Amino acid sequence: xxxxxxxxxxxxxxxSVKEVRAECxxxxxxxxxxxxxxxxxxxxxxxxxxxxxxxxHAVGETKSRLKNDSPRKN
Numbered sequence: 001x002x003x004x005x006x007x008x009x010x011x012x013x014x015x016s017v018k019e020v021r022a023e024c025x026x027x028x029x030x031x032x033x034x035x036x037x038x039x040x041x042x043x044x045x046x047x048x049x050x051x052x053x054x055x056x057h058a059v060g061e062t063k064s065r066l067k068n069d070s071p072r073k074n
Contacts, residue, residue: 001051024051 001024006017031039032048042049042057
């Protein structure tokens with residue numbers, strides 16, 4: 001997870017950056033208890049994706065979809 005993003009989230013919620021990362025990882029771990037098709041699409045080195053792996057995948061997918069959905073110029 002981008003340190004700047006983690007700091008913003010932490011500040012907004014009055015918690016530490018460490019707690020933000022821990023909560024993100026807990027949410028990801030919970031989603032992987034019983035994975036579904038979409039959860040299985042996120043590439044990861046370990047048993048579950050890290051917040052960094054998850055966010056990188058989400059950003060890449062979003063950029064790809066925005067690019068594919070944008071109106072084409074003639």
